[in-house]
Amino acid sequence: MKNSKHISKSTGFKVPESYFEDFKLKIKDLKANQNQSGFIVPDNYFEDFKLETPKPVKVRKLYEVYKTIAVAAVLLAILGTLLLGLFRTEPDTSLNFSKLDQSDIENYLEYEIMMEDDLYVEDDNLKFNFDKENIKENTIIEDLDDSSLEQLMDY
């Protein structure tokens, strides 16, 4: 470096005599400024300071979740179809009266066929004597009481 202690000959810049010898940094003031708030920290706090970072959480994108669900649904559907195919037996379509239980036949007769008979009301009052000679015009009406007439009207 060209500079002498107190003058730079190439530029003509000077410094006061013994400036560098007397140069002192105001370290005491610097420390005083640092502590003026009164706050202190434990010994070696900054040296030992460690940031406890949380463990990184794996973020799954929403469309990936949908994609997974869709793939799982398709696979389940395929699996279900295959399982049904494996365990499914052909239905016996041939008709055979020997396979019918007696009770089934009775039930059929009772509830399916006999239901037709419900149309017929058994009432002695409704029995007619079709012997024309015995029938008089007013006799029929007299023989029928009110309840019988109502029953007939319902049917």
Next chain:
Amino acid sequence: MDIDEEKDLIARLCSARQADGAFQELVDCYKERLYWHIRYLLKNHQDTDDVLQNTFIKIYRNIKKFKGDSRLYSWMYRIARNESYTFLKKRSKQLKISSEELQDHIVNNLESDVYFEGDEIKLKLQKAINTLPEKQREVFQLRYFEEMKYQDMAELLNTTEGALKSNYHHASKKVEEYLKSN
């Protein structure tokens, strides 16, 4: 100060018991070099003294943040440089003038500065340097006045030697032209 001495000094600066003694050692070792860096940028002694004080205060407060990515001197030089430019910006705001006008103002004040002992040619040289762009001005001063090697300059300014040589070449041409024409 070689690298091993520098590492030892940094270790002592970070130690609570030895920090004050080590820092005084650092100040003694680097005060003059840093002073002249700042003085070439600011040109005025009193301003340089203020900025040098601020520079060392910043170094003292931030020495534990120094990671050793570069040489200690490079790191301190960058602090000094930033402090100098911050000072110039503040001054131009105070005076409500542009940075170019401030440079003219500083150079014009040199004639009456008791800490400037230059003849006419030295004053003219300062005026010529003043016409350079900021980057070229800095490179020219480091090379011409401090005779710094390009390699060291590259580390200080975080650039390539080729770029620095180019900057210095253009700066020299401009200074030469200014001196011839004025």
